[in-house]
Amino acid sequence: MSTVAAGDHHDHPESPYSIKRWLFTTNHKDIGTLYLWFAFIMFLIGGVMALVIRTELFQPGLQFVDPQFFNSMTTMHAIMMIFGVVMPAFTGLANWLIPMMIGAPDMALPRMNNWSFWILPFAFAMMLSTLFMDGGGPAGGWTLYPPLTLQTGDALPFVILSMHFMGLSSIMGAINVVATVLNMRAPGMTLMKMPLFVWTWLITAYLLIAVMPVLAGGITMLLTDKYFGTSFFNAAGGGDPVMFQHIFWFFGHPEVYILILPSFGVVSSIIPTFARKPLFGYASMVYATGAIAFLSFIVWAHHMFTVGMPLAGELFFMFATMLIAVPTGVKIFNWIATMWRGAMTFETPMLFALGFIVMFSIGGFSGLMLALAPVDFQYHDTYFVVAHFHYVLVPGSIFAIIAAVYYWLPKWCGNMYSEGLGKTHFWLSTIFVNLTFFPMHFVGLAGMPRRIPDYALQFSDYNMMATIGAFGFGLSQLLFLVLVIKAIRSGNKATSQVWEDAEGLEWTLPSPAPYHSFSTPPAIK
Amino acid sequence: MFAIKRLNAWLGLAFISVVSGSALAAGQPINMTPGVTDISAEVYDMHMIAFWLCVVIAIIVFGVMFYSIFAHRKSRGVTPATFHESTTIEAIWTIIPFVVLIALSIPATKTLIDMYDTSDYDMTVKITGYQWLWHYEYVEDGVDFHSKLHTPNSQINNDEEKGENYLLEVDNELVLPVGKKVRFLITSNDVIHAWWVPDLAVKKDAVPGFINEAWARANEPGIYRGQCAELCGRHHGFMPVVVRVVPEAEYKQWVVENAKPESATEYAAISE
Amino acid sequence: MSEKTSKTTRGAAKLALAAVFMFSFGYLLVPLYDVFCDLTGLRFTDEEAVALTPQELQEDSSRLVTIQFDVSMNQGMSWQVKPEMREMKVHPGRVYTTFYSARNKTVDEMVGQAVPSVAPIAANKYLVKTECFCFDNQTIAAGETVNMPLSFMLNPRLPPNVNLVTLSYTFFDITKNVSTANQLDSALAYK
Numbered sequence: 011m012s013t014v015a016a017g018d019h020h021d022h023p024e025s026p027y028s029i030k031r032w033l034f035t036t037n038h039k040d041i042g043t044l045y046l047w048f049a050f051i052m053f054l055i056g057g058v059m060a061l062v063i064r065t066e067l068f069q070p071g072l073q074f075v076d077p078q079f080f081n082s083m084t085t086m087h088a089i090m091m092i093f094g095v096v097m098p099a100f101t102g103l104a105n106w107l108i109p110m111m112i113g114a115p116d117m118a119l120p121r122m123n124n125w126s127f128w129i130l131p132f133a134f135a136m137m138l139s140t141l142f143m144d145g146g147g148p149a150g151g152w153t154l155y156p157p158l159t160l161q162t163g164d165a166l167p168f169v170i171l172s173m174h175f176m177g178l179s180s181i182m183g184a185i186n187v188v189a190t191v192l193n194m195r196a197p198g199m200t201l202m203k204m205p206l207f208v209w210t211w212l213i214t215a216y217l218l219i220a221v222m223p224v225l226a227g228g229i230t231m232l233l234t235d236k237y238f239g240t241s242f243f244n245a246a247g248g249g250d251p252v253m254f255q256h257i258f259w260f261f262g263h264p265e266v267y268i269l270i271l272p273s274f275g276v277v278s279s280i281i282p283t284f285a286r287k288p289l290f291g292y293a294s295m296v297y298a299t300g301a302i303a304f305l306s307f308i309v310w311a312h313h314m315f316t317v318g319m320p321l322a323g324e325l326f327f328m329f330a331t332m333l334i335a336v337p338t339g340v341k342i343f344n345w346i347a348t349m350w351r352g353a354m355t356f357e358t359p360m361l362f363a364l365g366f367i368v369m370f371s372i373g374g375f376s377g378l379m380l381a382l383a384p385v386d387f388q389y390h391d392t393y394f395v396v397a398h399f400h401y402v403l404v405p406g407s408i409f410a411i412i413a414a415v416y417y418w419l420p421k422w423c424g425n426m427y428s429e430g431l432g433k434t435h436f437w438l439s440t441i442f443v444n445l446t447f448f449p450m451h452f453v454g455l456a457g458m459p460r461r462i463p464d465y466a467l468q469f470s471d472y473n474m475m476a477t478i479g480a481f482g483f484g485l486s487q488l489l490f491l492v493l494v495i496k497a498i499r500s501g502n503k504a505t506s507q508v509w510e511d512a513e514g515l516e517w518t519l520p521s522p523a524p525y526h527s528f529s530t531p532p533a534i535k
Numbered sequence: 536m537f538a539i540k541r542l543n544a545w546l547g548l549a550f551i552s553v554v555s556g557s558a559l560a561a562g563q564p565i566n567m568t569p570g571v572t573d574i575s576a577e578v579y580d581m582h583m584i585a586f587w588l589c590v591v592i593a594i595i596v597f598g599v600m601f602y603s604i605f606a607h608r609k610s611r612g613v614t615p616a617t618f619h620e621s622t623t624i625e626a627i628w629t630i631i632p633f634v635v636l637i638a639l640s641i642p643a644t645k646t647l648i649d650m651y652d653t654s655d656y657d658m659t660v661k662i663t664g665y666q667w668l669w670h671y672e673y674v675e676d677g678v679d680f681h682s683k684l685h686t687p688n689s690q691i692n693n694d695e696e697k698g699e700n701y702l703l704e705v706d707n708e709l710v711l712p713v714g715k716k717v718r719f720l721i722t723s724n725d726v727i728h729a730w731w732v733p734d735l736a737v738k739k740d741a742v743p744g745f746i747n748e749a750w751a752r753a754n755e756p757g758i759y760r761g762q763c764a765e766l767c768g769r770h771h772g773f774m775p776v777v778v779r780v781v782p783e784a785e786y787k788q789w790v791v792e793n794a795k796p797e798s799a800t801e802y803a804a805i806s807e
Numbered sequence: 808m809s810e811k812t813s814k815t816t817r818g819a820a821k822l823a824l825a826a827v828f829m830f831s832f833g834y835l836l837v838p839l840y841d842v843f844c845d846l847t848g849l850r851f852t853d854e855e856a857v858a859l860t861p862q863e864l865q866e867d868s869s870r871l872v873t874i875q876f877d878v879s880m881n882q883g884m885s886w887q888v889k890p891e892m893r894e895m896k897v898h899p900g901r902v903y904t905t906f907y908s909a910r911n912k913t914v915d916e917m918v919g920q921a922v923p924s925v926a927p928i929a930a931n932k933y934l935v936k937t938e939c940f941c942f943d944n945q946t947i948a949a950g951e952t953v954n955m956p957l958s959f960m961l962n963p964r965l966p967p968n969v970n971l972v973t974l975s976y977t978f979f980d981i982t983k984n985v986s987t988a989n990q991l992d993s994a995l996a997y998k
Contacts, residue, residue, distance in 0.1 A: 070701060071693040078769045118815045151766045157743060158726040158768055185822040193815045223826045227833020239984065242837060245744025245922045246881070246979030251727060252742060253840045257833060286609070288619040316729060316764075317740045318747035320928045321651045325644060332636045336629060343628045346600045351616040353609040364604070368597060375589035382639070384574075384646040385582050387738045388567055391729060391764040434542060452565035457733045459764045462772030464691060466702050471563050653927055654970055663879060674875070674893070720926060720973060725882040743881055746975040748926040 033128070036120035037525060038105045039422075044127050045102025046415070049095050050491070052134065053408075056090030057484050059083045064446075064480040066463055067473050080463035081149035082141065088152035092269065093176045094134055096403065099411045100272040101126075101183045104211050106422065108187060110516035110523060111205050113196025113532045118189035126182035133175035140165035140172075151461060153258055154229065156243040156251050160236050167237070170229045177222040184218035187211055196515075198534030202296070205514055206289065209296050210275030213303045217264045217271075220307075225261040228254060252317055259310035267306045270402060271299060273370075273410030274341055277363045279514070280417050281345050284360035285352030286511040291344040298337035298344075305334050315386045324383045331381040338374055342367060357509070358432030362413030365405055365440050373401030376451065391461075394454025400447045404483075405440070412439075412490065419494065420508045424522030425501030431493050438486035445479030568733050571755045571780070575736035577646045585639060653750050656718040660709070664721075664728030664741035664763070667770035671709050674720075677794045682707045684773045691773075702772070703760040708779040712786035713756050721747045726768060732761035732778055740765055753780040845932070866900040867963045873897075874934075874961075877975035878907065884980040886911055886919060886947070891954075899963040902937060906954045907976065911947035918985045920944045921955075921976040930972045933962040944981060 025031065035041060062083045066074050075083070105123065109116055117123050141147040145163015148154070162169070191204070191212045204212075231242040232254070241247025243254045274295075282289045289295065311319060311327040319327075345367055354360070376398040380389050389395060420426050449472035454460075458469045465473065504521040515534075519527050569579040607613055659674040668683035685704045689695040698704070711717050721730050723741035731738040735751035753759070761776040781789070874897055876890035888909040897903055911917050921941040925931045936942075940955035947953050961972070 070697060072691050073693065077772065081766065081769070081771070119819055122819075149768075155727060155766075158766065161726070161768065181826050185819050185826070188822055189815050189819045192818060193811060219822055219826050220829055223828075223830035224833040224836070227830050227836075231834075231837075245977065246920045246981050247984070250840070251744070253837065256840060257836050260836065285607075286615040287617065290618070291620050291625055293620070294625050316738050318742065318745070318928070321648065324647060328643065328647075329640060332640060335636060336632050339632045340625070340629055342596065344625075346596065346603065347624070348619075349600065349603045349607065351613070351618075352603075352607050353613045353615040354604060354607055355609045356604075364600075367600070371593065371596065375593065378589065379582065379585045382581060382585060382643045384643055384650055385578050385585065387650075388578055388582070388733060388736060390738055391731075391766075452563075455567045456564035457568070457761070459731070459762050459772075461766045462762075464702060464772050467697060467699070468563050472565075651927070651929075652968070654968055656971070659875070659973075661877065674877070720877065720975065722879050722924075722975070722977065724879070744922045744977045744979070745924040746877070746879075746926050746973065748928075748973075 034124070036116075036124050038109050038117045038120070038123065039523065039525065041117075041123050041127050042102045042104075042106030043422075045098045045105060048127070048130060049099035049102060049411075052090050052094030052098070053487070055138070056087050056095055057487070059087040059090065061480060061484055063087065064477040067465070068477040069474065070465055070467055070470050072464055075463070077463045078146055078149055081151075081461065082147040084461050085148045085150065085152050086137070086141070089137065089148075089173075090134070091403070092152070092265070093173070093180075094130075096269045096407045096411070097176075097180055098130060100211070100214070100269075101180070103207075103272065103276070103411070103414050103418075104183070104187055107418065107516060108190055108208055108211060109194065110421075110519060110527060111208050111514055112191065112194060112199050113515050113528045113534065114190060114194035115526065115529045117186050118194050119186045122182050123186055126179045126186065129175050129179040133172045133179065136168055136172040136175070140168050143168070153262070154232065154254075155258075156232060156235065156254050159232060160243075167233060170233050173229055174226055177226050180218050181222050184215035184222075187215040188219070191215075196528065196531035196534055202293070203534065205275070206278035206292070206295055206299075207272065207275030210271040210278075210299055213299050214268050214271045217268050217303055217306070221261040221264040221268075224257060225265075228257040228261065231257075252314075255314050255317060256311065259313045260307075262313065263310040264303070264306040266399075266402075267302055269407050270370075271302070273366065273407050274299065276410045276414040276417075277345060277366055280359050280363040280413055281348050283417075283509050283512045284357060284363075285349045285354050287348060287352035288513075289344070290347035290350075291340070294340055295344055298340045301337040302334060305330060305337070309334065312381060312383075312386070315383045316390050328381060328383040332378065335374070335378050335381075342371055342374075355510075357416075358427070358429060358436055359413045359417035361433060361436040362409050362416065365436065366409045366413065369401055369405030369409070369440075369443070373398055373403075373406055376401065389454065391459055392454040393450040393458045393460055396460050397447050397450035397454055400450070404447065405443050409439070415494065417509075418516070419497055420504035421516060421519070421521050421523055423498045424504055425497050425499075426504050426508075427493050427497035427501060431489065435486060435489050435493060438489065439483060442479045442482035442486055446476050446483055447479070449473075449475045449479075570734040570736050571753050571757065571759065572735055572751050573754070574646065574650060574751070575734060577642075577649075578736045581642055581646065584642075588635070588639065650749075653718050653748050655716060656750060657715040658712075659718045659720060660711075661720040661722070662730050662741065664723040664725075664730065664767070664774075666725050666768050667763075667774040669705075669709075669730070669774065669776060670724075671707075673790070676790045678790055679795070680707045680793070682709065682777070684775060686773075700760065703762070703775045703777065705775055705777045708758070708777045710779050710781060710786060710789050711753060712783040713753055713780050715783070716750055716752045719749045719751070721749065727765050728763050728767045728774070729765035730761075730776060731764040732759050732776055734759035734761075735778065738764055753778075756780045756782060864900060865963060866898055868898050870899055870963075871896050872899060872961055872965065872969070873971045874959075875971065875973040876905070876907075877973055879975065879977045881977050881979045884919065884978050885913055886917070886978055888976075888978055897961060899933075899961040899965055902958055902960045904938075904956060904958045906956045907940065908952055908954045909945065909947060909978075910952040911949060914949045915982075916946060916948050917980060918944050918946050918982045920979045920981045922979065924975045924977065926973045926975070927969060929966055930969050933965040933969075934972055934974060935960050935962055941976060944985065 066080055143164045147165050148162050148169045150159035234240040235242055241249040243249045243251045278289055309327055309331045312331045380386050416432055453469045453472045458465055506520045507517045515532055567579055567582050569576050661672040661674055663670040668681055670681050672679040682705045685706045686702050690697045721739045721741045723743045728741040729738055737749045737751050739747045739749040757780055759778045763771055763774040873894055875894045878888045886909050888907055890907050891905045923941050925934050936959045938958040
């Protein structure tokens with residue numbers, strides 16, 4: 011099998027220290043690397059913002075920041091983490107892995123690939139620059155609800171423009187994924203033979219193409235309302251501020267699944283490898299993913315149960331939302347059935363994947379509770395919600411991304427990471443992530459609203475705990491950075507299969523994967 | 536290497552103690568209030584049912600998983616099985632959650648319908664959100680006033696010790712009679728706010744240009760505290776709600792003392 | 808290979824078109840939202856409500872429903888507005904007339920727009936306004952008081968469990984918007 015490019019041109023990358031290489035690269039592996047490092051840098055910036063929030067909340071009273079700046083921090087933290095960390099990190103993984111998994115030489119549209127990455131640094135530089143503008147950065151929450159968001163100062167048009175750029179980037183990334191998966195598969199790689207990571211990403215890409223433009227439309231309406239006299243969201247001109255919420259969450263709920271579906275793909279790759287047993291219920295996994303994606307379009311208003319909807323509306327969105335628990339449950343059960351009677355070992359990627367299953371499920375349970383509309387009146391906009399979505403996003407999406415990095419890092423750089431330190435990283439992350447977010451359930455149920463810079467005395471203990479946890483979690487991620495750099499520079503050489511029982515085309519390539527791979531399509535059994 | 540292994544085992548133990556320890560930490564509230572209305576009690580019950588249901592599911596699912604992690608590990612010399620699908624099992628674990636969900640949604644639907652039924656009310660209070668205070672208007676009784684945070688800045692800025700009801704105290708409390716069905720009309724003057732009193736299980740957005748409806752019938756006199764629950768700008772964290780529920784006679788007395796005579800005549804009600 | 812490339816390009820172009828379509832769909836949600844509101848009775852546009860069948864115009868004198876009139880001022884609106892009466896008991900199917908009086912206590916002419924809203928939501932599409940000051944914006948000279956008429960009826964098909972309907976108006980100050988629009992108009996006319 012010819013897995014390594016035989017061509018004689020562009021066979022070797024330029025030196026990694028050449029700026030030109032990274033600026034002009036159209037190589038899927040280079041672009042994947044760029045995306046992943048970009049996501050990590052944004053993770054640190056967004057993390058620092060989270061720590062500003064947690065520092066202010068360490069004790070009751072206003073200690074460090076102005077409430078307006080605090081609101082800016084919660085807004086920016088969300089935008090950074092969603093658009094700057096989770097989405098680019100998944101796109102990075104898609105770039106690295108999808109061509110190797112389906113036996114393609116590169117992404118289908120390599121030049122667009124370069125463009126879709128290089129928009130991002132500019133978009134986020136612009137977003138961050140708004141913090142220094144007159145009136146401060148955006149402080150109306152990442153949900154940008156009018157009329158509050160229209161009170162933003164000079165920053166508003168810049169915020170909206172940079173979000174357009176982020177959207178453009180992810181739409182281009184998504185188009186590339188679809189084009190690659192549909193057109194570039196090696197002969198014999200039928201759709202139902204594709205690894206689940208490819209499947210989940212394909213569905214995610216369709217979601218992105220469907221909803222990112224809707225967000226673009228919504229925020230453009232905000233812009234014209236503020237500067238061009240339209241009144242989409244202004245009741246005086248026949249508009250309705252609640253309509254923005256409908257448009258936003260029509261985007262926002264599929265977005266939630268954009269942030270989690272690729273994690274399902276990652277976990278579905280890792281569990282079978284370390285259980286030494288094929289994935290249980292492959293077909294039902296694919297169908298469940300499709301079902302979740304479909305349902306994600308008809309549940310948006312569960313984010314707005316308190317907004318004043320007709321009874322029939324509340325009931326419809328409650329039932330539809332509860333229905334999502336079914337396909338999600340199927341996935342969890344399938345993973346556990348995959349482990350059942352396997353022969354498991356617990357290397358770092360497996361630990362993160364198991365952590366994902368348990369803690370994502372905790373987030374799923376609170377999600378089920380939140381779906382009950384009458385009870386949601388008590389949960390809505392409290393720290394209970396904050397706990398819920400951080401459980402699905404941090405030990406959910408972020409853990410899956412970290413698991414993916416540990417799992418495929420030897421393939422990317424050719425060296426093994428330090429297993430002992432990796433496990434330490436896992437345990438530290440798990441302890442601190444729970445110390446941070448578990449107490450938030452308590453304060454939320456006890457009545458603490460979200461997005462407040464100061465709170466009543468009965469919430470103080472658990473807030474203190476959460477702040478300690480947040481610093482611990484943040485610092486633990488520096489260990490991850492050290493580990494990854496160490497593995498890139500040195501470490502035991504990895505074999506091509508890397509893991510004893512790993513299956514998939516990427517493991518047939520040598521480690522590190524050559525700059526050009528599968529220039530001749532591989533044979534598929 | 537051995538040291539790291541020991542460290543990791545120690546971390547595993549620490550994890551378990553953190554989870555259980557955080558649940559038991561000092562006597563601050565960790566759960567939803569059952570409140571003081573019939574609805575809030577129903578909501579609380581439903582919350583606890585959903586919670587215990589999740590606990591049971593978690594014990595079963597994670598129990599199977601941890602048993603598998605314990606028993607089916609390579610170090611015990613097991614040979615992996617090769618099965619990878621079973622239509623029966625997959626059908627079962629699709630259908631069972633479905634049934635459980637339907638069971639859960641029945642009481643939820645019932646409570647929701649009750650929450651939407653504002654008929655047979657005894658009095659109406661119109662609530663208007665402002666950046667950053669509340670305005671209350673007793674529609675029938677002709678009383679109206681603003682209600683804003685009463686905690687002094689010196690406490691917020693840590694120059695003075697914080698009082699017992701830090702950030703949850705207002706200058707003018709919303710006084711309501713016990714046992715009466717009070718209908719709330721909720722709107723806003725500027726941006727979206729949300730009026731929330733956990734003990735009444737009422738949380739409703741205040742949207743400028745539109746009125747929302749909610750109701751509560753408090754069964755016990757007392758002081759019930761809540762906060763604005765929708766981000767509304769700089770001082771969102773500083774616009775609490777305080778409701779004082781009093782016996783009816785006391786309420787009537789309060790109305791007499793606080794009613795503005797001109798507004799009562801202005802709004803002389805005319806029946807057909 | 809080139810065939811494959813063109814297939815890829817075509818596929819990508821289609822996806823890009825889909826993205827453009829979804830952008831327009833974002834705007835399409837605006838009229839769709841109105842349809843959704845009409846269907847569920849969440850918000851209701853009066854133009855469509857006025858067309859009533861003769862049956863619906865039949866007075867139901869056996870039923871008495873309380874209508875509560877309410878008013879709010881939005882941010883920056885300084886008019887004093889009050890309904891003629893705080894509440895009325897009405898028979899469904901019959902047209903009633905009342906008014907709101909508004910006083911502009913400032914020293915400038917002002918333009919206001921009233922936005923109606925109804926509670927409970929279930930009653931929304933059964934409250935029919937045949938004449939309303941909210942259909943147009945209102946101009947009030949400095950210091951003047953104006954009585955603004957309102958004619959309405961309740962559709963007899965109002966759900967039987969509804970015995971109270973609140974009709975609330977929020978007044979917005981749109982003086983600035985109107986003057987900008989006028990300037991624009993006259994500028995265009997001049998051309």
